[in-house]
Amino acid sequence: MSPSPEKGAANDIDRHKREAAERAVESIQPGMVVGLGTGSTAAFVVHRLAALRGEGKLLDVKGVPTSRRTAVLAESLGIPLTTLEAHPVLDVCIDGADEVDPELRLIKGGGGALLREKIVAQASRRVIIVVDEGKLSPRLGTRWAVPVEVLPFGWRSQALYLEGLGARVTQRLGPEGSPFVTDQGHFILDCAWGALEHPEALAARLQARAGIVEHGLFLGLTSELIVAGSRGVEVRRPG
Ligand SMILES: O=C(CO)[C@H](O)[C@H](O)COP(=O)(O)O
Numbered sequence: 348m349s350p351s352p353e354k355g356a357a358n359d360i361d362r363h364k365r366e367a368a369e370r371a372v373e374s375i376q377p378g379m380v381v382g383l384g385t386g387s388t389a390a391f392v393v394h395r396l397a398a399l400r401g402e403g404k405l406l407d408v409k410g411v412p413t414s415r416r417t418a419v420l421a422e423s424l425g426i427p428l429t430t431l432e433a434h435p436v437l438d439v440c441i442d443g444a445d446e447v448d449p450e451l452r453l454i455k456g457g458g459g460a461l462l463r464e465k466i467v468a469q470a471s472r473r474v475i476i477v478v479d480e481g482k483l484s485p486r487l488g489t490r491w492a493v494p495v496e497v498l499p500f501g502w503r504s505q506a507l508y509l510e511g512l513g514a515r516v517t518q519r520l521g522p523e524g525s526p527f528v529t530d531q532g533h534f535i536l537d538c539a540w541g542a543l544e545h546p547e548a549l550a551a552r553l554q555a556r557a558g559i560v561e562h563g564l565f566l567g568l569t570s571e572l573i574v575a576g577s578r579g580v581e582v583r584r585p586g
Pocket residue numbers: 384385386387388389442443444445454455456457458459460461464
């Protein structure tokens with residue numbers, strides 16, 4: 348029996364995520380310290396790295412995980428982990444994204460790990476973003492709200508500030524219906540602005556506000572985008 352169309356499409360997306368992830372892992376050289384992203388695409392990176400270790404390759408590569416979830420996965424697969432304290436500059440970081448525009452600007456944070464993801468990306472010499480073609484967008488905000496990470500202290504004031512900037516604000520909830528809490532103990536406010544004309548200007552307004560810890564606009568950070576789709580795997584660079 349052939350799979351339902353929905354299942355077939357989901358399988359295709361998963362295959363594309365895996366293909367993009369596996370292409371990115373080809374950039375990892377022996378001895379490197381690698382930032383390990385969060386999410387289902389980044390998990391394929393971790394699995395590929397583990398498979399290569401099983402073949403006796405890249406045994407001296409160490410990872411810096413961007414979330415507890417990624418740390419647990421990497422540890423369960425025997426990948427040695429280290430910290431940004433021990434390695435303040437990373438060779439490369441490989442991570443997924445929720446939305447990517449033609450200038451390779453990103454929205455990230457669907458998995459709630461945006462703060463550590465941005466810290467790790469900014470600490471990396473090279474940032475490789477891996478996506479399936481469904482993440483490509485003509486303009487950021489078209490398909491995805493911007494996650495904004497806020498301190499629990501005063502979070503409603505930040506929600507009002509964000510509404511004042513024109514956002515439809517939804518507090519992210521966890522599985523039990525209580526507020527989703529990030530690895531750093533913060534809340535996430537998902538902010539729908541619609542298609543963003545000037546992401547840099549918005550980022551500046553977000554950075555200016557005390558209580559907003561970080562936001563999911565990753566601007567000027569991508570060194571390389573690896574996108575996989577029905578026509579194969581493509582590598583794009585900014586500019
Ligand atoms: O930013 C992220 C987590 O905070 C992820 O990279 C993003 O949500 C993409 O996830 P996936 O690969 O599962 O589609």
